[in-house]
Amino acid sequence: MIASKSRNFIFIKTPKTGGTSIEIVLSSWCSRSDICTPFADDELLRYEYGGLPRNFGAGWWRESAYRRAIKKGNKEKIAHIRQELRPLTKFYNHMPATAVADALPDLWRHAYKFTIERHPYERAVSVVCRALWKNNGRPGNSRDFTQHPDFTRVMDEMLERGKLTNYPLYTQGGRVIVDAVVPYERAWAEISILARRFGVTMPNTIPMAKSGYRGNSRPALEILSRDQKRRIVDQCAPEFELMGYNE
DSSP states (O other): OEEETTTTEEEEOOTTSSHHHHHHHHHHTOOTTSEEOOOSSOHHHHHHTTOOOBOSSSOHHHHHHHHHHHHHTOHHHHHHHHHHHGGGOSSOTTOOHHHHHHHOHHHHHHSEEEEEEOOHHHHHHHHHHHHHHHTTTOOOTTOOGGGSTTHHHHHHHHHHHTOOOOGGGSEETTEEOSSEEEEGGGHHHHHHHHHHHHTOOOOSSOOOTTOSSSOOOOOHHHHSOHHHHHHHHHHTHHHHHHHTOOO
């Protein structure tokens, strides 16, 4: 999540929609008074692009120590401090819009508020591939985790838990409360529009955070079973209706 008083925008981050890469660029536009929440990974990549986490409510000296570790490129210390900061943070990665509105009522009233949404089939495949990547020693980018022998089992377990939907993150009482829910396919076009509005420049190369664990470009429609697709449609019906996704 990013809340920028200097640029007058709030970005609500949804899982598996390219949000980390978006935040890396948005963070580089932020001032020292803006709120940029910590990442689980990719802090060094964000720093390469000129951004840092700040003002997320863990205390000045703790946040300063975290930023120093990032600037020094000390991965072990970054991970250690992040673990210490986790229970202390007021603002966090996938913070719901309702919680942001409650915490920042003045900024919420007049800021441009947006989020990213992605077809639930594609999100589901991304979630499972990421889990398999993390649980298998984080191998190189060439592996296709949709072909992993545990793919179907992990997918079914995730669907059984029933936590795939992103809809509650940007709604209240079933009503969308952000100004724009941007389709994943148009996310960078939207960021380019914001860059022109703010008078800042886009990076020459778009960051590719959390990439390389899917290993192929086959559409999720071809990867998922009929039953898996049915369960995803059931769980994510509001997203299908809001975004006009095909089943």
